[in-house]
Amino acid sequence: MFKLIGALLGYYFFGIFGAFAGYFIGSIVGRVIAYGVGGVNPLSSHHRQTVFLETVFILMGKLAKVDGHISKDEIAHVEQFIQKLGMSAEHRQRVIMLFKQGAAPDFDYEPNIRQFMAVCGHTHSLKQMLLVYLIVMAVSDGSIDFAEERLLVDIARHLGYDQQAFKHMLDMVLNQAHFAGGQTTSATNLDDAYKALGVSKESSDQEVKRAYRKLMSQYHPDKLMGQGVPEDMIAVATEQAQEVQVAYDLITKSRKQ
Structure with a gap:
């Protein structure tokens, strides 16, 4: 008018x-x-957050059941994930219902992916964080089996990632996990640190710093909240940023020696 x-x-x-x-x-x-x-529109951000959260838990359920059974480690991971989000009892029941929905036999997740892409697909960070959460979920029982990886590849394809781009992200997230809690525990940590940043020992200092800054920007709380990641989920993203920081510190320290 x-x-x-x-x-x-x-x-x-x-x-x-x-x-x-x-x-x-x-x-x-x-x-x-x-x-x-x-x-x-104040409803648009809320709508993105709702769709993002629903998609995360539905696909977590699908991923947990894709190999035929849901392990105790996967259940524990989801419970821990919910605790980190600080959800109320009502919201906890809601996301558990979504998880069970995704885990139902022959559940078709493609309509949920299409809804996610319609609402959140224009934002690179939301697509990337969705994959990060799912990869961390897949490895919660110690490894990613063939069925889980095949599903992750298919989800990534729907999100616009080709197989090479997904493999690159998978390698980074898996190696970032080696630095959880700020710990460095093996002789191969330096190799893992380079993989966690998506670079190599042959990369220049500038290339390493550029990769580090890009990842830290990806996990930055203000940026994620501004693009639609629910505030309750920021703590999980912050853990990923801490892992990147530890990996980068290890690389910079080794290069000064």
Whole structure:
């Protein structure tokens, strides 16, 4: 309505060019009146967060059951994940129901992926964080079997990742996990650190720093919240950032020696 009024007033006073200007100004006025000075629909962010959260737990259920059974380690991982989110009893029951829905025999997850892409697909960070959460889930019982990896590859394909790009991400996330809790525990830690950042020993200092900054930006709380990751899930992303930090510190220390 405000666009039309603006266009008519602009045309009346200034002609055809005034109509275009009036239409543009009217659209701004409409957004301000509807959503405040920022002009952003407050429901859109909430909707993205809801879809993101639902997709995470549905696909976690699918992933846990894809090999035919849900292990105790996978159940423990989901419980721990829920605890980290600090959910109320009501929300906890909701996400458990979503997990069970995804774990149901012959459950078709593609409609959920399509909904996710429609609502969140324009945001690279949301697609990437969804895959990160699922990879961490898959490895929670110690390894990723063939059925789990095949499902992850298919999910990644729906999200726009080719097999090579997914393999690169998988390798980074798996090696980042070696630095959980800030620990370095094996002689191969330096090799793991390079893989965690997606670089190699032959990479220059500038390339290593660039890869580190890119990952830290990917896991940055403000950026993730701004793009639709629910606030409760930021703590999990922060853990990933800490693993990246430990890996980077190990690399920089080794290069100074």
